[in-house]
Amino acid sequence: MVVDQIQNGQITTNFASNKYDIPRTTITYWLRKYSTLVQQNTGMSKLDEIKKLKERIEQLEFVKDFQQDIIADMEIITGVDMSKKSLPKTLAKEIALKKKNLLKQSGSMDVLGLVNKPITKDLKRNKSKK
Template identity: 75%
Template sequence: MKTRKQDCRKKPYEKVTFQYKLFVVGQIQNGQISANFASKKYDISRSTIAYWLKKYSTLEQQNTGMSKQDEIKKLKERIEELEFVKDFQQDVIADMELITGVDLSKKLLPKSLAKEIEQKKRKISKENGSINALGLVNKLSTKDSNQTKPKK
């Protein structure tokens, strides 16, 4: 004997309060329950819960008061911070490669980053002089450095 599945009929419309919607959405966003479990527990369709999540998560962002301009400003500051960290790391890698004489950046990093590190190494070696095989720095004498600098 086969059992028949229940017909898929729409439920009659029930007005749900704003607080109830926020309660369900809050539980899902906090990770207390999943959307599927909420659908079963509160007898709400998954599409309705997905709609509530989309609608009320953007409402929550608007209530935090962060405008687009503030968000852009914050992201630009974060970009500057990350660029500073990247430059610092490249300087450390360049110094390490100059001291050890091993070019790890060419082997391990993408070509664009390896080129930037190579440029930093050239800049450092021009500023500090050259490094001999023993790792000792051959600095320019003051007489040589005065001749290479343009006079003002």
């Protein structure tokens, strides 16, 4: 019971030692013994678990970026802001930023997805008229 309370953050080791009149060394011993038992039951150390979770986060970030790129492309092609209507504001803002960067890189696109970049001849004509 004491180990559970300490691990759940309900009390500290010092408080438990004073409250239940148990030496701190005894509490520390049982904390170590209990945590080792839990690790044996799960078959995974804390570091392994952290490493696995970090890898999973990287995978999910990749999937999220990929999906946002697709949504941004579709919004540019169709001209419909789907993300604003159906996603949380933070995700909609990220997609809007991706869309802005895509348009900046490739010029604007029409409904069919064709790039509306000025032709170099047009640029030269405009410069010569000035």
